[in-house]
Amino acid sequence: MNIQKAFNTAVADYDSLRRILIPCFDDFYKTAVEIISGDGTAPLKVLDLGASTGLYSGMVQSVFP
DSSP states (O other), rough: OHHHHHHHHHHHHHHHOOOOOOOOHHHHHHHHHHTTTOOSSSSOOOOOOOOSHHHHHHHHHOOOO
C-alpha cells in the first residue's frame, strides 16, 4: 500500500476518533479559532503545514473566508 492509500484509509476514522479522544473537542477547536485575530483591513494569511487532515484549517477558513 502506498502512502496516499494508507492516508486515505486512516483519515476516514481519524477525525471522528479525535472527537472521542479529545475532551471538550468542540470547545478546544472553537477556542483555537477564536484566538486568531486580524484587524479586518488585510486578508488573514494562514500557513497549513499539512500536519493533519485539514480539519482545523477548514474551521479557520469557515470563520475567515
